Amino acid sequence: MTPQTDAPRHVVATSAEADTVLRRLAREGWTVRSGFALPDPSWDVGNARLVLHGRIGDDDLESARLAVLASARGAGVVAICDAESSAGRALVDDLTRLGPVNQSADSSGDVIATLIPEQRALLDRLASGDTIAAAAAAEFLSLRTANRRIAEARQLFGVRTTREAVLAYLRQRQRQPE
Template identity: 80%
Template sequence: MNPQPDTPRHVVATAADAETVLRRLARDGWTARPGFALPDPAWDVAAAHIVLHGRIGDDDTDTARLAVLAAARGAGVVAVCDTESPAGRALVDDLGRIGQVHRGADGADPVAHLIPEQRALLDRLAAGDTIAAAAAAEFLSLRTANRRIAEARALFGVRTTREAVLAYLRQRQPD
């Protein structure tokens, strides 16, 4: 069974974000259940419109596996975890193999909100250019390039340019 494309798969940073997503899903007819173990022995649970939710710790690979298995069986998943941790990155990658993964309470991915200048700058920084060299190559002033990178850092919720580049590389779609 392939899960339906509209099956919710969310990875959020806080319990408050999870509650926001769960309230929205409840309005859409999904039944929320804590934990990631499915009580139904049937493999395909998509028709039940169950969304499982809970926290996945940095070293909690068993819970992450249960969440991925539940998603593969057609259940919705709302996981609270640190997407910068190895377990969080693995969870997002594994869920991404099943279908689209939404990050954050609004369901939007930060990469989708980057403007082309920001993408080009981040690509050049990822390739090893300095901000000044990336700005020159993109025909931007250094001040504009620094502002675009600062906006990207805020969008990704990170403090450093290096963290923004790493977050961009992890979250962008492969070419």
């Protein structure tokens, strides 16, 4: 089974940011629960629209492990931690393997930093004129996976079309220091 790709994944720096995200998710119909341990013994909890939240300390590897497991099983995750700490970087890296991760507004609002390498490679190829099918083949991805990665990128950029995502990617890439 694959994780639900639309389950929210947020890594934020403060409790205030977490509260803002959690209020929005609750309004959208998500059930908010403290802690990262899942109450449901079944593997796929994506249909429950459950979002788990809590603080992950610099050395709290068990909570980080539980957060990643919950996300892999389809639950949403809102983790309060320092994304620059070793545990925070590992958490963001692990969650990114499952899908897009929204980080603190304090993290410069740079969407490119939240893209996984496959998404960046696909967007680069699309920007150079390749079709999604050609870009997928060049990156050794199935067309389905490529389409999912591009859809996730569109969501991260907050746009509706692939063309808009490519343009947003190029604009942000130009603003990055070399």
